[in-house]
Amino acid sequence: MTMQCERSGEYKPPKTRKKPKLEGTGSRKCNCPFRLKCFFEEKKTQEGWIAMLCGVHNHDLASNLSGHLLAGRLKGEEKQRVINMTKSLEKPRNILTDLKERNKEIVTLIKLVYNARTKWHKGQREDKTELQYLITRLEENQYVYFTRANSEETTPEDLFFAHPKSIDMLNTFPTVLAMDSTYKTNTY
Template sequence: MVKPGNILRTLKENNEDNMTTIKQIYNARYSYKRSVREPITELQQLMMLLDRDNYLHWSTCHESSNIVSDIFWTHPDAMKLLNAFNIVFLMDTTYKTNKYRLPLLEIVGVTCTCLSFSAGFAFLSSEKEKNFIWALQKFRGSLLTSHVGPEVIVCDKDLALMNAINIVFPKTINLLCRFHINKYVKAKCKMLVDFVEAWEVVMDSWKTIIDCTEIEFDQVNDVGIDSERCGCVLRQTHELPCACQLARYAMSVIPFNEVHVMWTRLSFSGLSECDSSSRLSIQQEWDVILSRFDEVDICGKVIIKTSCVKLPIRT
């Protein structure tokens, strides 16, 4: 897991007469990896490691062959994180950054402390809408605590991905990230001030949620309960109490429901016992199978029976 350049630098530092080249480092790494996986292919090695480390993963094959076309995976700890913090996600696809030259879709989540985490990855055979739909459907299957999906998804201006988001998560707000907004604005307009730099100036005064709330507290005396003077920006953007709301609760405790649930989830240790177990159920799917089983003829019943997974019977 050390970069080839660092390996070569270490060898040179330990021995000034060392004549190793960077190409030899790459060849040695390649030979080592081949010896580890032995006769199996790289994809088989990947699937084996995903199973060994208990990753949640799905794959699909081309219709005319058994060749894997798309694969989605997520880490067990990422499962807990994405279900604890399922409000905002960022999605983007890297291009030609791996030796397979395949699109790699990365899904990143955001915690209530404004930190990010990797929620899932997908290697796709192409960047068509159907491939993104498949990947997002698998991602939706990882969301055990949300029936409608995340509230906000941020992505670049990839129309295929945006269309897929609208299909899989129709109630989710789909936004463009500010980096790509700045990129498109600069491409179309000649601006003296960089959009990102201007945005950073604004965001510097809102470094943390606590800072935002302190600013609102400072404005309570000037604004009072006048919502027009307040503007209610913090409430509309972060769903936190703004100055006029704080003025209403000046002499009392701010109700907990005035704060969005996003800012109240500081732990996911008890998630499996609290949130997911009370909502996670296969009863609806089971009812569909039984209904379909009653409708078909004897041949259909045999096919459904043989297709079902045989669960172990406890004695």
């Protein structure tokens, strides 16, 4: 088994169709040569020894652990706190402030709060897409909805939904009608 510095290797940008803009961005990776090699004598006894292949780092050690991959992780109770505050429609910056007020030594960044929220939202959806989940929620809450898809493809073109109380108000006051229309606000 080989152990190496978390900053070893080179940054590899994700493979995308467009060429990524790397101006003004950084990476932790700096080809750090630090390496340890572990050898096991026998698998039954788990006895072994460690050899240092290179004991030198080519970068300064961090003065604090802010942004460190392991130190910045959210603990179980902190993840639960993020989920509970997300359910209460709290903003991510307020969630992070609350976490830091509860634990003065926390070095979590806002990115981890966003990641925890996203993971929870995806868990709520299960295997459904965002649109399938939206339609499921509309049906659960007895909204009136109508969808129209492209005849050649299965992609949706239009989605109309109205709250049941809005329908009751329309039936009561048919001369006053207020509508809201959104156009090209997301990928759907």
